[in-house]
Amino acid sequence: MLKFEDVSFTYPNTNIEVLKNISFEISKGEWVSILGNNGSGKSTIAKLITAQYEKNSGQICLDNKIYSRENLEYIRNNIAIVFQNPDNQFVGATVEEDIAFGLENRNIDSKLMDKIISEVLDVVDMKDFRKKEPKDLSGGQKQRVAIASALALKPKILILDEASSMLDPEAREKILKYLKKINVNHNITIISISHDVEELVYSDSVILMNNGALIQKTNAAEIFKNINLLKKYSLKIPFLYRLKQDLSKYINNNIFDVNDNMEVTISKLCKLNLTR
């Protein structure tokens, strides 16, 4: 549904090409994580997808519609984005006003608006917070409202640009689980930008970026089989893999498999009679 063909981009009034011949395709309902170090061009990809900036060369298409002035409304109506900082995106005085804000530009009557607000708050488990003000909410709750506001626009693609990176691990996991639910139940395409390798377990595929170039479009299992790839591009190795690797130095090397998740790893550990 979203296609980049040989896309290159340089910011206006600069001379460094920050995206170099990027090509990829994303299908409907796919959860794609864009992974890469700071400055690798992840947010710039998001800015091109949301049509905030225009590519210099190559072609971008959404549902076979080329990114051009006449398709701009279609593009903007079908793509929503949530950013990193929960405080910068809260625009309403209350939760419901925040969600209504985005809908007001779309001439939706108040009864329908009311229904949409309830629906999207339900998805992120925030129904009881409808009348609350931002000061009553935690960072994680604000991000859930930001997601609800984005969903209210009924986008085909939801982009998250480091949307959970400022949250504590518990809140982050909760957000990722809501997103997975939305992804699966509503068949919404998710493009999640992150430098956090831990969230790859939720994704169907991974676009690995480095210094403006797309290294490869792959998936989490492949990345975990080839941890050196992460090392090569200075990305953090997931905790579980580091743990399995480190333990393997002390105990039988063949105990852990790359695909063992946390539960399997713990049950294997419990069966061991460990002495160092």
Ligand SMILES: Nc1ncnc2c1ncn2[C@@H]1O[C@H](COP(=O)(O)OP(=O)(O)O)[C@@H](O)[C@H]1O
């Ligand atoms: N508005 C801008 N003007 C000029 N250069 C920019 C702008 N925004 C980002 N850049 C540069 O583009 C490159 C890619 O940035 P960005 O897409 O934000 O990376 P990431 O999101 O992966 O950290 C960086 O070198 C950054 O300095």
Ligand SMILES: [Mg+2]
């Ligand atoms: Mg960024």
